Amino acid sequence: MGRRIVRPKDNLSLQTALNSLQHWCDVWGMQLHPDKCVVIHFGRMNPCHDYFIGQTNLAAVDGARDLDVTITKDCDSTQHIENITKRAHVVLSQLKRATSLRDAQTFGRLYQVYIRPLLETAAPAWNPTKRESVNLLEKVQRRATRMITEIGSLSYEDRLNALGLCSLEERRRRGDQIQVYKIMNGYGDIEPDSWFSFVRARHDVNTRTHSDDHILQEKCQRNVRKNFFTNRVVKDWNELPFEVKNASSTNTFKNLYDIFHHQT
Secondary structure, eight states: OOOOOOSHHHHHHHHHHHHHHHHHHHHTTOOOOGGGOEEOOOSTTOOOOOOEETTEEOEEOSEEEETTEEEETTOOOHHHHHHHHHHHHHHHHHHHHHOSOOOHHHHHHHIIIIIHHHHHTTHHHHOOOSHHHHHHHHHHHHHHHHTSTTTTTSOHHHHHHHHTOOOHHHHHHHHHHHHHHHHHTTOSSOOHHHHOEEGGGTOOOOOHHHHTTOEEOOOOSSHHHHTSHHHHTHHHHHHSOHHHHTOSSHHHHHHHHHHHHHHO
């Protein structure tokens, strides 16, 4: 539950919503655990009001885990990256101990099933911007591919080619573009104009950017906004050929996207 706090009455509206949630739980015989509920105050100008569940004052914290994503008040993904990479390394070590024959087909598949999903769950929400975080994630895949007997001595790029894989950074970029395609084509309850600014909305001059229906990047002062989903995807989306962006289905888009990037 969240709300933008701008005016003094906004915090009262949020507290009213909490009270309504508490009342709903009471009516349906459910119980909230106030000690397991916390408040995160976002923004430097946030007045940081107190909020209550019943008579319990909710603790204000710098970060918390929600739907397996660690969220911090500065919207930095560093802590989340550290958490998921530690977990992935633990599972990878368990796989290493549990397998004696680590061939490309078997161990490569085990990695894709048990390790990579840990590194990619909800990636559009926490996509890292710091190079150290990108490298921290990539280190897990480097370690996993080195464990494969017949290709362990090859370079990282050659190991990926042998397994038919790509870097995790490229997979996140590809995932972003798939999500943009879905938004543009109405796969979900999202209006494209509410997320993106289009060149066609600025002018009617028949320029290349207008005819290709390019989207515009927002001018931002802060990195957290600059690297937000709707900004970071703009350049890659605009560079895609018209036939890729206008694919007839999601699977067709994926195939055309892969062909385009393989050629480039």
